[in-house]
C-alpha cells in the first residue's frame with residue numbers, strides 16, 4: 001500500500017520537475033540577501049510599535065484565540081479592529097477572516113446564489129477562482145481588464161437573476177490596476193454588484209492608503225482585503241454595509257468554522273492601520289522609488305510591466321531562462337523569484353520585483369547594477 005502511494009506521489013513530483021516547474025520553500029530572511037519580493041510594502045512587519053502592541057496583548061490574552069468568533073474566539077481586539085477597518089475603508093462595517101484567501105472563498109461561496117452569474121477577470125487571484133468554483137452561481141471569465149468583453153458578457157447575462165463582477169484591484173503578477181471607475185459604471189448600467197479584492201492596494205494606493213477605492217473614488221459593494229501585505233501582520237477582512245457583515249457572519253463557512261485570529265495579531269493590525277493612514281510621505285517616496293526602478297530597467301532594455309504599484313514584473317520569457325535569471329540575481333546577492341506557469345502564461349515567465357519602503361537608495365542601485373551586469377553578460381555571449 002504505502003509503496004504504491006509513495007511511487008505515485010514521486011511520479012507526480014517528477015512530472016512537475018520535468019516541466020521545469022518544481023517549487024521549494026525558501027527562507028530568504030536567514031541569508032544576508034537583498035530581498036526584492038516582499039509584500040511588506042511599508043515595512044510595517046518589523047515596526048516597533050506593532051511589535052509592542054502584539055507583545056502586550058500576547059501577554060494578556062495568550063497565543064491563540066481558542067475558538068471561532070461565534071464561540072470562544074471573540075475578543076475586544078477583534079471588535080476594535082473591525083471598527084477600525086470599517087472607518088479606514090469608509091464603510092459601515094467590516095468582518096475579519098483568518099486570511100485574505102479565506103475571505104474570498106467565504107464571500108464567493110456564499111453571496112452569489114444558484115441562478116446568478118459571476119463575471120471574473122481571467123487574471124484574478126487563485127483564491128477568487130477557488131471561491132467561484134465553490135459557488136452555485138455560474139462563472140463567466142472575461143478577458144483581463146477588457147471592458148468591452150466585460151460589457152458583452154454582462155449583456156449576455158441579463159436573463160440571469162443577478163450579476164456579480166469580481167476582480168483583483170491590483171493584479172498580483174502583473175502589477176496593473178483594474179479600471180474600477182469603468183467597472184462601477186458598467187455595473188450600474190447592467191445592474192450588477194461589484195466585489196473587489198484589494199489585497200495589494202490596501203495601504204499603498206490612495207492618499208490615506210485606503211486602497212483602490214480611494215484611488216478611483218469609488219465604493220464597490222464588497223471590498224475584500226488582507227492584513228498580510230502592506231499591513232504587515234496576517235488575516236483578511238471584508239468591508240461593506242452592516243447588512244453585508246450580518247449576512248457573511250451567518251453564511252460564510254470560512255468565517256463560521258474557522259478559529260478566530262489571535263488577539264495579539266488584531267492589536268498589531270489596529271496600530272498598523274493608524275500608521276498607514278498617517279503614512280502619506282512614506283507612500284509618496286515609495287512611489288518615487290518604484291518609478292525610478294521602472295525607468296532604469298526600461299533604459300537597460302528590459303520589458304517592464306505594471307501600473308503605479310510596487311509590483312514590477314520584468315518579462316524574461318521561457319521557464320528555464322527565467323529560473324536561470326533568478327539564480328544569477330541570487331549569485332549577485334539579490335532575491336527576486338522567477339514566476340512560471342501555472343501562475344502566469346507560458347512564454348511570459350517573469351522576475352517579479354517588489355519595491356518597499358525598507359529599501360534604501362543604495363539597495364536600489366545594487367538592484368539596477370545586477371540587472372545591468374546580467375544584461376551585459378548576455379550580450380557578450
Ligand SMILES: *Cc1c(COP(=O)(O)O)cnc(C)c1O
Pocket residue numbers: 099100101102104125127168170172197199200226227228234235236
Ligand atoms: C495575497 C492575496 C490574497 C491572499 O491573502 P492572504 O491573506 O495571504 O491569504 C488574496 N487575493 C490577492 C489578490 C492576493 O494577492
